[in-house]
Amino acid sequence: MSAPLRRAACIGGGVIGGGWIARFLLAGIDVAVHDPHPEARRIVGEVLANARAAYAALTDAPLPPEGALTWHDDVASAVAGADWVQESVPERLDLKRRVLAEIDAATGPGTLIGSSTSGLLPSDLQDGLRHPERMFVAHPYNPVYLLPLVEIVGGRQTAPGTVARAIAILEPLGMKGVAIAKEIDAFVGDRLLEALWREALWLVRDDICDVETLDDVIRYSFGLRWAQMGLFQTYRIAGGEAGMRHFLEQFGPALHWPWTKLTDVPDLDDALIDKIATQSDAQNAGLSIRALERIRDGNLVAILRALKHGDGGRGWGAGKQLAEFEARLAAAAPQATGPVTREVRVPDDWTDYNGHMTEHRYLQVFGEATDAVLRRIGVDADYVAAGASYYTVETHLRHLGEAHAGDRITATARVVSFDAKRLHLFHRLTRDGVEIATGEHMLLHVDRETGRAAPAPDAILDAIRPLVKAATDDAVGRAIRPA
Amino acid sequence: MSAPLRRAACIGGGVIGGGWIARFLLAGIDVAVHDPHPEARRIVGEVLANARAAYAALTDAPLPPEGALTWHDDVASAVAGADWVQESVPERLDLKRRVLAEIDAATGPGTLIGSSTSGLLPSDLQDGLRHPERMFVAHPYNPVYLLPLVEIVGGRQTAPGTVARAIAILEPLGMKGVAIAKEIDAFVGDRLLEALWREALWLVRDDICDVETLDDVIRYSFGLRWAQMGLFQTYRIAGGEAGMRHFLEQFGPALHWPWTKLTDVPDLDDALIDKIATQSDAQNAGLSIRALERIRDGNLVAILRALKHGDGGRGWGAGKQLAEFEARLAAAAPQATGPVTREVRVPDDWTDYNGHMTEHRYLQVFGEATDAVLRRIGVDADYVAAGASYYTVETHLRHLGEAHAGDRITATARVVSFDAKRLHLFHRLTRDGVEIATGEHMLLHVDRETGRAAPAPDAILDAIRPLVKAATDDAVGRAIRPA
Numbered sequence: 021m022s023a024p025l026r027r028a029a030c031i032g033g034g035v036i037g038g039g040w041i042a043r044f045l046l047a048g049i050d051v052a053v054h055d056p057h058p059e060a061r062r063i064v065g066e067v068l069a070n071a072r073a074a075y076a077a078l079t080d081a082p083l084p085p086e087g088a089l090t091w092h093d094d095v096a097s098a099v100a101g102a103d104w105v106q107e108s109v110p111e112r113l114d115l116k117r118r119v120l121a122e123i124d125a126a127t128g129p130g131t132l133i134g135s136s137t138s139g140l141l142p143s144d145l146q147d148g149l150r151h152p153e154r155m156f157v158a159h160p161y162n163p164v165y166l167l168p169l170v171e172i173v174g175g176r177q178t179a180p181g182t183v184a185r186a187i188a189i190l191e192p193l194g195m196k197g198v199a200i201a202k203e204i205d206a207f208v209g210d211r212l213l214e215a216l217w218r219e220a221l222w223l224v225r226d227d228i229c230d231v232e233t234l235d236d237v238i239r240y241s242f243g244l245r246w247a248q249m250g251l252f253q254t255y256r257i258a259g260g261e262a263g264m265r266h267f268l269e270q271f272g273p274a275l276h277w278p279w280t281k282l283t284d285v286p287d288l289d290d291a292l293i294d295k296i297a298t299q300s301d302a303q304n305a306g307l308s309i310r311a312l313e314r315i316r317d318g319n320l321v322a323i324l325r326a327l328k329h330g331d332g333g334r335g336w337g338a339g340k341q342l343a344e345f346e347a348r349l350a351a352a353a354p355q356a357t358g359p360v361t362r363e364v365r366v367p368d369d370w371t372d373y374n375g376h377m378t379e380h381r382y383l384q385v386f387g388e389a390t391d392a393v394l395r396r397i398g399v400d401a402d403y404v405a406a407g408a409s410y411y412t413v414e415t416h417l418r419h420l421g422e423a424h425a426g427d428r429i430t431a432t433a434r435v436v437s438f439d440a441k442r443l444h445l446f447h448r449l450t451r452d453g454v455e456i457a458t459g460e461h462m463l464l465h466v467d468r469e470t471g472r473a474a475p476a477p478d479a480i481l482d483a484i485r486p487l488v489k490a491a492t493d494d495a496v497g498r499a500i501r502p503a
Numbered sequence: 504m505s506a507p508l509r510r511a512a513c514i515g516g517g518v519i520g521g522g523w524i525a526r527f528l529l530a531g532i533d534v535a536v537h538d539p540h541p542e543a544r545r546i547v548g549e550v551l552a553n554a555r556a557a558y559a560a561l562t563d564a565p566l567p568p569e570g571a572l573t574w575h576d577d578v579a580s581a582v583a584g585a586d587w588v589q590e591s592v593p594e595r596l597d598l599k600r601r602v603l604a605e606i607d608a609a610t611g612p613g614t615l616i617g618s619s620t621s622g623l624l625p626s627d628l629q630d631g632l633r634h635p636e637r638m639f640v641a642h643p644y645n646p647v648y649l650l651p652l653v654e655i656v657g658g659r660q661t662a663p664g665t666v667a668r669a670i671a672i673l674e675p676l677g678m679k680g681v682a683i684a685k686e687i688d689a690f691v692g693d694r695l696l697e698a699l700w701r702e703a704l705w706l707v708r709d710d711i712c713d714v715e716t717l718d719d720v721i722r723y724s725f726g727l728r729w730a731q732m733g734l735f736q737t738y739r740i741a742g743g744e745a746g747m748r749h750f751l752e753q754f755g756p757a758l759h760w761p762w763t764k765l766t767d768v769p770d771l772d773d774a775l776i777d778k779i780a781t782q783s784d785a786q787n788a789g790l791s792i793r794a795l796e797r798i799r800d801g802n803l804v805a806i807l808r809a810l811k812h813g814d815g816g817r818g819w820g821a822g823k824q825l826a827e828f829e830a831r832l833a834a835a836a837p838q839a840t841g842p843v844t845r846e847v848r849v850p851d852d853w854t855d856y857n858g859h860m861t862e863h864r865y866l867q868v869f870g871e872a873t874d875a876v877l878r879r880i881g882v883d884a885d886y887v888a889a890g891a892s893y894y895t896v897e898t899h900l901r902h903l904g905e906a907h908a909g910d911r912i913t914a915t916a917r918v919v920s921f922d923a924k925r926l927h928l929f930h931r932l933t934r935d936g937v938e939i940a941t942g943e944h945m946l947l948h949v950d951r952e953t954g955r956a957a958p959a960p961d962a963i964l965d966a967i968r969p970l971v972k973a974a975t976d977d978a979v980g981r982a983i984r985p986a
Contacts, residue, residue, distance in 0.1 A: 035741070035743065070796055070797070070800055073797075073800065073848070074800040074801075074803070074804050076847075076848035076850075076911075077801070077804050077848060077850035077851070078804045078807065078808070078825070079825070079828065079829050079832060080829060080871065081828075081829040081830070081832035081833040081836070082832060082833070082836045083832065084832065084835060084836075139760070139762060161724035161725060161728075162740075162741055163796075163799070163800060163803070166727075166800060166803045166804065166807070167723065167724050167727055167728070167803070167821075168723045168724075168821050168824045169719070169720060169723035169724035171720065191827075192828075192831055193828075194824060194825065194827075194828035195824075196719065196723045196821070196824055198716055198719050198720060198723070199716070200711060200712055200716070201710055201711060201712055201713075201716075202709070202710060202711050204706075204709075204711050205760065205761050205762055206760075206762040206763070207711075208706055208711060208712050208716070208717060208720045209720045209721075209724055209725065210762060211702055211706065211762060211763050212699050212702055212703065212706075212717075212720070212721065212725075213725060214702075214757070214762040214763040214765070215698045215699050215701070215702035215763040215764070215765045216695050216698050216699045216734065217734065218698070218758065218763065218765045218768050218769075219694055219695055219697075219698035219765065220695060220734055220735075221758075221768070221769045221771065221775065222769050223687075223691055223694065223695075224775070224778065224779060224782070225769045225775050225778070226685070226687075227684055227685060228683060228684060228685050228687050228690075228691060229683055229684055229691050230684075230782045230785075230786075231735040231779055231782040231783050231786055232735075232782065232785070232786040233681055233682070233683070233684075233691070234691060234695075234733060234734065234735065235732065235733025235734060235735050235736050235786065236652070236679065236681050236733065237652060237654065237681060237691045237692045237695070237733070238692075238695065238729050238733040238734060239729055239730065239731060239732060239733045240650065240651045240652035240679045240681070241644035241650050241651075241652035241692055242644065242692065242695075242696060242729075243726065243728075243729030243730045243731070243733065244649075244650060244730045245644075245650070245726075246721050246722055246725075246726030246729060246730070247722065247726045247727045247729070247730035247806055247810070247820075247821075248722060248726070248810060248813065248819060248820050248821075249718065249722060249820070250717060250718025250719065250720070250721040250722045250726065251699065251700065251703055251717065251718060251721060252703075252714040252715075252717065252718050253718050257645075258518070258645060260518065274697070275701065275704075277622070277688065277689075278688050279622060279688055279689040279693060279694060279697040280689070280694050280697040280698040280701065280765070281698070281765060281767045281768075282697070282698045282701045282702065282763070282764060282765035282767075283767065284701075284764045284765075284766065285701050285704070285764075286701075286704045286705050286708045288704065292704065292707070292708050295707065295708070296707060296714055299707070299713045299714040299715065300714050302713075302715070303713075303714055303715040303718065313553055313646075314553070314556075315813060315814050315819060316646070317553055317556065317557040317646060317649060318557075318560075318813055318814070318815075319809075319810060319813045319819055319820075320557070320646070320649045320650070321557050321560050321561045321649065322809035322810065322812060322813065323730055323806050323809050323810070324561065324649070325561070325809065326802075326805035326806050326808065326809035326852065327730070327731060327802060327805065327806070328852075329805060329851060329852030329853075329854075330731065330798060330801055330802045330805065330851070330852075331798050331801070331851075332801075332851050332854075332858075332908060333851060333852070333854050333855070333858065333908070336731060336798060336802055337730075337731050337732070337802075338650075338651050338679070338730075338731075341651045341677060341678075341679055342561070342562070342677065344674075344677075345562065345564075345675075345676075345677035346562050346563060346564040347564070348675055349562060349564035349565060349566065349567065350564040350565070352567060353564070353565045353567075363565075365559035365560060367560035368560070368812055368813070368815055368816055369809065369811075369812030369813075369816070371812075371816055375816065378867075378870070379866060379867075379870045379895055379898070380863045380864070380866035380867035380870055381863070383862060383863035383866045384861075384862075384863035387861070387862045387863055388563065411902070412862055412902055413901065413902050414899075414900065414901050414902070414983050415862070415898070415899070415900040416897075416898070416899050416900075416982070416983055417897065417898040417899075417900075418896065418897050419894070419895055419896050419897070425815065425816070436985060437985040437986040438986050439986045442986035443986070444983065444985055444986045460983050461983075462983050462986070496983075496985075497982050497983060497984070497985065498982055499899070499980050499981055499982035500897050500899055500927070500943050500944075500945050500979075500980060501980065502919060502920040502927055502979075502980065503920040503921050503922045503925035503926070503927045503945070
């Protein structure tokens with residue numbers, strides 16, 4: 021294990037340098053910065069503001085006190101005492117070499133030096149340093165404070181242990197250091213991006229589609245897949261039971277079809293098929309195709325649901341599509357006449373580390389049962405848009421049993437009492453007919469403009485009346501008694 | 504507007520055909536299927552089982568009753584009466600043309616015919632049909648029941664209104680039909696994928712990385728971005744205030760660098776730069792760079808949080824990375840001595856359509872405050888792993904105000920009373936010092952093996968004692984009073 025990072029230095033504070041600064045500071049690490057650009061402080065400040073907003077919503081654990089940010093007039097004073105120096109100056113070999121030489125001269129051999137370069141070779145960057153053995157490429161992705169990946173690429177003179185040490189140091193920052201085995205222009209990520217980018221330029225140039233259509237093609241399909249599984253794992257699933265080798269053999273002819281402008285193709289011969297199949301087996305050790313499908317689908321559902329709340333709750337991309345799908349389902353649902361119920365299959369992401377449904381998800385299901393009652397009595401989206409609604413003012417929950425991921429649970433709603441302004445509900449939650457929780461709720465009819473309670477119109481009160489079933493058991497109206 | 508889909512037919516029931524069948528059935532549409540393959544029913548059954556499991560967790564709205572699935576011995580009886588026929592037979596032009604001719608012969612001209620082909624040209628497929636004007640490519644992505652995208656590509660003989668009609672019919676299924684302006688081998692999505700795939704083959708062949716590393720490079724970086732914004736919108740943000748045109752001008756020289764094997768590059772001349780910049784302006788009308796950054800970060804945070812619960816709660820990919828980051832933060836958090844508090848900035852996805860924090864998120868914050876109390880008294884992950892824990896049995900919430908996205912809210916916890924088995928908590932939630940809610944909670948100390956209440960050890964009780972502050976106001980011990 022490497023010693024944890026105590027002090028970092030960032031040379032270059034643009035969008036990428038600023039992203040590194042934010043990563044370090046928000047993980048509680050002091051950062052010394054040098055950047056002569058007149059706008060550097062403003063740009064870093066903006067990146068940092070974005071990062072702080074993102075981290076406030078990102079983690080359920082308490083963030084450490086932010087590290088201290090200091091600005092320095094020269095490289096030497098910025099890097100003094102740093103455990104890790106990250107160079108993020110503009111992408112010119114001569115400039116980067118000059119800056120790296122300054123860093124090299126001002127730090128002891130124990131200081132790691134990473135370069136944010138997108139494509140220059142580490143061997144070229146480290147050439148001529150006094151201590152090239154601690155220098156490597158650490159190529160991150162924008163926004164650096166959120167995307168975990170850092171490609172770690174050593175050059176000819178990088179010491180064998182340096183790459184592993186860099187990866188270990190990045191881990192506590194929430195970053196995924198990935199070792200690239202051999203240096204090559206643009207490494208791995210940017211090579212993949214560049215191939216796709218060049219193809220995209222052809223498609224737009226030739227009017228096959230415009231940029232918005234091309235973006236939609238990505239973000240409504242393989243972009244969703246790639247947020248959770250990469251190219252090869254996805255194709256392994258596509259190959260199904262026949263296996264990766266069989267799948268790859270089908271691909272052979274396709275490489276000679278005019279499916280892209282990238283026509284310099286490797287020979288997908290037995291040796292390459294064998295290599296990929298063997299590496300894919302290792303990657304997926306212990307994971308059957310069925311298990312991979314289940315994991316993939318669970319991830320896709322969770323991502324779609326997450327995006328449903330994007331753009332300040334309006335929904336974004338595939339999540340907006342899902343929200344519209346749901347709105348259409350809700351509108352098409354028949355007006356039931358029996359008891360108002362809400363049935364849910366407990367999703368994987370509703371459980372805690374014990375595998376039990378988390379406390380607040382009970383209230384979520386009861387809230388949805390309340391919404392179903394409101395829809396039944398005519399308090400729907402149109403009613404709310406017209407200026408009034410029911411707001412919950414008080415809730416009493418009792419837990420009598422447990423629910424686990426995959427369980428089907430049903431909330432059955434009942435109106436216990438009501439008057440012109442108040443609506444008193446009592447929900448029972450059951451799993452296979454066994455009561456596992458109850459929820460008692462008092463709602464007030466509110467004029468949304470004044471924010472004050474106001475009598476509901478007669479049509480609503482008339483719709484409530486048939487749902488009333490007075491309290492007959494002592495679960496209603498109970499208070500918590502002290503220990 | 505098109506008439507909604509009432510009855511669909513699927514010719515070919517493999518993984519893609521099965522995905523279409525699941526999409527239709529789960530949207531409440533009857534589907535007639537023909538596939539002579541001996542394993543077709545098993546494969547479709549497995550896809551359908553996956554789809555049902557996914558949909559149970561996908562939507563908060565009630566699903567309609569599933570459509571009826573019928574199997575047919577020949578094409579003609581399957582397609583009779585269908586509004587939409589989807590052809591998903593193996594990728595051979597002669598076979599597809601024969602099947603399409605059968606579909607064409609057995610349906611009236613009002614029936615739409617889509618082909619799932621990944622790359623064959625619609626003009627070639629529709630050639631020779633009696634009614635080619637209603638035939639087009641409808642190319643979906645696996646898993647078809649979850650990924651929204653369908654590339655809609657018309658051929659030379661496709662009628663002008665057919666593509667728009669197809670897109671309108673797919674919309675209520677939760678699918679995003681995207682019109683591709685000109686037919687081309689492999690259309691748009693598979694061209695982008697094929698370029699990246701060929702580059703990936705080179706990287707693995709040349710031992711730059713193995714398949715797992717390549718997959719990680721994708722799913723920890725641009726894969727996360729592309730789940731929510733495509734290539735051009737992402738680069739627009741990267742270009743920042745200088746604008747898309749300036750950004751593209753920087754790209755010119757890179758097209759001649761050896762950054763990919765795709766060396767047949769279009770000339771990024773003024774005309775192409777102008778075209779892209781203009782289309783990008785149209786795509787992002789009304790969205791500043793700052794707004795795009797905020798939306799992007801909100802989406803990325805939500806995706807990372809969603810993946811934290813992947814693989815049955817163990818966390819997956821970048822979400823597992825986040826879970827480990829959080830565990831490290833929690834372990835490193837200092838043992839505070841003052842009042843136990845939990846501070847949260849309300850994330851975008853915690854609000855309802857009114858912009859108010861949703862009911863159950865109040866309980867989530869109170870639950871986190873309860874967890875903080877438990878950690879303070881020594882009930883941490885190790886304690887729970889050793890066999891005992893506190894479970895909530897009763898909760899009473901009062902709502903006194905509102906919280907909105909972006910608000911900083913603080914729950915301050917207090918122990919009201921306790922005995923050997925019981926722990927009685929009272930939390931106050933404030934925004935800028937103003938009380939907006941209270942949460943009263945009764946917890947029981949439970950032996951996790953028996954599931955029954957059991958006395959807590961003295962060390963825990965001793966740790967509770969200094970936190971006790973007896974009830975002095977009437978907010979504690981209150982019950983809901985009927986209307």
